[in-house]
Amino acid sequence: MDIGALIPIFAIVFGNAFAFGVIYFAIVTRNRERMALIEKGATAEEIYQSRKISKYSALKNGLFLIGIAVGLIVAAIVSATTTLNPVAVYFAFILLFGGLGLVIFYLIYIKNERNQPGRDF
Structure with missing residues (x-):
């Protein structure tokens, strides 16, 4: 059997195992955190x-x-x-305009938070 034919099989198996491991770790960690909060007397609302x-x-x-x-x-x-190099152009403009969208969000957020009563800005 050619070793090259096994590469996709190993990639699929180990890729799925990695995804399962990450999800399992996240669930176990969240459960431990909640159990620690419950032991300290936290209510469900606080959790x-x-x-x-x-x-x-x-x-x-x-x-x-x-x-x-x-x-x-x-x-x-x-x-x-x-x-210009097309790869560099795509990366540059995606990052530039994605960041610009986040800056616009920040400006909208600050403007709306200043208009909220009881806020000190």
């Missing part, structure tokens, strides 16, 4: 309080993904019209 989704998480993720999409479009245009 799940840190897991609440921020009301701004959808906005952050949306602006980040929009920035990546705009970066891809701009990179395709620049790559087609110039003699």
Whole structure:
């Protein structure tokens, strides 16, 4: 049997084993953390309080993904019209516009948090 034919099999088996191991480790760690909080007398509300989704998480993720999409479009245009290295152009514009989306999110977040009563900024 050719050793080259075994490489995909090993890749699939070890890839799935690695994914299972990471998920198992995350679940076990979360369970240990919760058990420690319960032993200290924490209530269910206190345990799940840190897991609440921020009301701004959808906005952050949306602006980040929009920035990546705009970066891809701009990179395709620049790559087609110039003699620059296409790989470098794609990486640069994806990172630039993804970061720009996060900066825009930060500005929106700060503006909205300043308008909240009881906040000291």
